[in-house]
Amino acid sequence: MASSMDNKITLYTCHIVRAHRVYIVLSELGLPFEEAEIDLSLPRDPSYLEINPRGLVPSLKYNGEILTESAIIAQFLADAHPSHLVLPSNAPDGALQRARIGFFVDASISKVVANLMAFIGAKTDAEGAAHIEAYIEGVVKELEPLLKDAKPFFGGSDKLTLAEALTGSFAIRLLALFKTGVIPSSLETQLKEKAPAFYTWAVAVSAHPSVTGIFNEKAVVDFYKGQIEKHRSPDSEH
Numbered sequence: 001m002a003s004s005m006d007n008k009i010t011l012y013t014c015h016i017v018r019a020h021r022v023y024i025v026l027s028e029l030g031l032p033f034e035e036a037e038i039d040l041s042l043p044r045d046p047s048y049l050e051i052n053p054r055g056l057v058p059s060l061k062y063n064g065e066i067l068t069e070s071a072i073i074a075q076f077l078a079d080a081h082p083s084h085l086v087l088p089s090n091a092p093d094g095a096l097q098r099a100r101i102g103f104f105v106d107a108s109i110s111k112v113v114a115n116l117m118a119f120i121g122a123k124t125d126a127e128g129a130a131h132i133e134a135y136i137e138g139v140v141k142e143l144e145p146l147l148k149d150a151k152p153f154f155g156g157s158d159k160l161t162l163a164e165a166l167t168g169s170f171a172i173r174l175l176a177l178f179k180t181g182v183i184p185s186s187l188e189t190q191l192k193e194k195a196p197a198f199y200t201w202a203v204a205v206s207a208h209p210s211v212t213g214i215f216n217e218k219a220v221v222d223f224y225k226g227q228i229e230k231h232r233s234p235d236s237e238h
Ligand SMILES: N[C@@H](CCC(=O)N[C@@H](CS)C(=O)NCC(=O)O)C(=O)O
Pocket: 016, 017, 018, 019, 040, 055, 056, 057, 058, 068, 069, 070, 071
């Protein structure tokens, strides 16, 4: 087991949704780290491209080793520092818990979050409304059954798990977008009615200090508002 005393951690970041995953894990593990802010509005500096040739954030330097891809970084930290986030794979039920978390995260991103992103990128309000319908269907079919035993977190846990670390940054954005009317409030009403376990889970996740820690609601809401306006504009090339 790695000790936080031995490890120097630098997170290359810009406080966006994917990097937010790594903050949640670092916060839950109580690991000290340094931040290196990457300005995504500028071309990437060659020194950053040496760290991450794709030029994306987040990246992590851990004892001199570079890791990229938010889910891989989160999993690595959880594996290197065993905790309540996830059982070791060789513990009783460890492999099974990891498979369950993996399926939940995959379904969240590919069947649910993908529809929210499509809503944001839609060219017309009608197209946007169809993606919201698909979002609700995705939650009801894919996630609601997996959250029936949440207490309030995945798998009956009273602490955040790796499932929340990898999806909480999306949940808190969803709730912020309801609250501020960027997403039609009918989505919230429908989720409460059709997917109460998901809704209750999303509220609990979004209130957790490890999830709220770096979250700047105004910046996030302004960003998505701007994206929606840009895509819906008649001059949009997208
Ligand atoms: N699959 C990558 C995606 C990372 C990613 O797309 N990051 C975005 C910010 S959310 C980025 O760096 N964008 C900069 C660019 O595309 O130039 C991960 O999960 O780490």
